[in-house]
Amino acid sequence: MRIAAFALLTIAATLTAPPAQAQTYDPRYPVCLQIYQRWNDYYFECGYTSLAQCNMSAAGRAAQCVVNPYYTGGKPRRDRRQRQVK
Secondary structure, three states: OHHHHHHHHHHHHHHHOOOOOOOOOOOOOOEEEEEEOOOOOEEEEEEEOOHHHHHHHHOOOOEEEEEOOOOOOOOOOOOHHHOOOO
16 A cells, blocks of 8 residues: 555656756857847857857847856866976
8 A cells, every 4th residue: 555655646746847947058158149039038049159259140139148157168278397296
């Protein structure tokens, strides 16, 4: 009886869970284009390396360029002279 109740509870929780949100920002690019579709509906295109490049794509559209808050940037290069000798 307990197994059936637990199975029913698990199925109910799975079916009523809200869908997961996809990641909005791509952390590989520093600039995103926020494109408006309707009053409260918009999406982001993160694929721009500069604000100037993004502004060219936003021209004439209901869109604006924003700085990507999740941009990870490139990994800093280490020079051989900066390595610590053990």
